[in-house]
Amino acid sequence: MRPGSVAIAVVDDVDVPPWDLYELAIACSVFGKPQPDLADTWYTLRLCATRPDPGGAAAEEEPPGGFALRTRYGLDALATADTVIVPSVPMSVVDGEAPVPSELVAALRLAAESGARMVSLCTGAFALAEAGLLDGRRATAHWMHTDDLAKRYPKVTVDDSVLYVDDGDVLTSAGMTAGLDLCLHLVRCDLGARVAGQLARRMVVPAHRAGGQAQFIDLSVPATDDAGLGPVLEWASERLHEPLTVVDLARRAGVSPRTFFRQLQAATGTTPLKWLLNERLARAQTLLETTTLPIERVSERSGLGSAANLRRHFTLHVGVSPREYRKAFAGAGVGSRA
Template sequence: MTVHRVAVLALDGVTPLDLAIPAQIFTARPETRYEMTLCALDAKVATTAGFALVADGGLEQVRTADTVVVPGFEPLLPLPDAVLGALAEARDRGRRVVSICTGAFALAAAGVLNGLHATTHWRHVDELERGFPAVTVDRDVLYVDEGDVLTSAGVCCGIDLCLHIVRRDLGAEVANEIARGLVAAPHRDGGQAQFVPAPVAVAGEASLSATREWALHRLDEALTLRVLARHAGLSQRTFMRRFGEETGTTPLRWLLGARLGRARELLESTDRSVDQVARDCGLGTAANLRLHFRRALDTTPTAYRRAFTRSASRGPARPPADPRSDRERPPRR
């Protein structure tokens, strides 16, 4: 399996949780063969939590990496010219460049985001928009995929983005396995709202996670809004409101994403026909499955199977020459 080098660039004032996300997800595993190196301008890096980190690599490893990830940091600007130059060079050489949270400010300062859509922590979207008018800031998404340049919103959205990258590289089965190890949601659509009004259940109200888990084991059944609300013991209106408060999306949109994720796993790991996969994931017909694959992934089930049944032997893929040919673009807000 081809080694795919990931450089996680820790800037002075790095946020430890932002840094831990790519370090954990891109650590070497038998099924991925990512090779992750913690890099910095200087060997010792201060964090926002008051302790320091020691980096194994420098900017040379950033320049030679296949993927460069910049976690969030504070204060945001200015940054050393050497750092900006290394990020710009990585972009110019066609490498994949990624930011988590306020790491987007480093990419923007290096010119990497010019002419592209991007996002950052919701507290800083106004600042990013004012400071970098050449960047189109998507304010209410978890992450933005522009092919070989990807940005995420605040902190834990970095988990969604990094798992999305693994899914692009190696398919849904590997990404879901890593997610299970992290006890994280295997897939959240990048177009979901990054700021959820009530991210945890309030006193006296139980989470709907049990209903979502129940539904995941019955994706091949007719799961209407009425069925889901009845399982939760709520009226449809209350269920819709609570579901949006907990997940930032609608029940039916969540269900479609879960069914597409299941379809991807079945295409990767079984030899079932496209018709059978469509039935097993709850999308009914092969034509319906093809329609949603084309809308969400800009590919067909057959092409997806052909690509990702080979991925286990070839290792993580580099970004395609045409970034529109192999990506899930979150809907614009």
């Protein structure tokens, strides 16, 4: 499977304060650096600006509090990309003090009409919404800005409680690290769980956080002592094929089941049973990608029990059957199958 081309729309390409670069840097880090040992073919990346600089000339004067960003590609290049990403837009746009540039709106509409997968990180959702690409869809952004997004664009169903929303050809994420979660989710969809997991490990982040996890966590719940939940979750990850229960995990952590439930939900935004299901589905994806084991064996090794149970959960949460998933990644030249 070829990952395709990614075009990032640089909205504020003249004065870029460092604090507005996080989502842009995330997308560049994930899609812009080739990973030849993980995949034979990586993404091709282009930064596309409202005012391109074909000659690559440096700015005559560095803007106050930031620096100038130059790229030779204009917004017209968005229409030729397989995936278009809009990272955070300037706060003046979010606050309603300035409009989304009309040329960006037109370019986003053209890219969507051309069949591109449209993605926003954090407040980039305001640009997709202005282009009408979120009308009638569920979407998210950083929770601090979702009220403004919902008020300004009433046709959009805004969900402020999730990390990201995958609506097929249009995807949106909350801010900061949720943008990284969505980028890794895209890699997972394009190149499989194994590649996404290895890339996440290199970036020292969780391999997979489901989009439905909470954006923010109630920090009034006390954390565990010592090294926290990490050792317990690692222990469980090595025993997914066993019939683990909340009681088993709590006993390993040395706390009551009720306390363990609260601690895990505070730390991850999800329940123990949902965490186990996500881990088992991820294990099943890796086994389907990297082995020729029968579906029955994949379900056993991942801890999902019967093949019927694997098919049910896989179809519900991944969107395709296990056989269809395996077929999609078969012969894709994705790294080593050892």
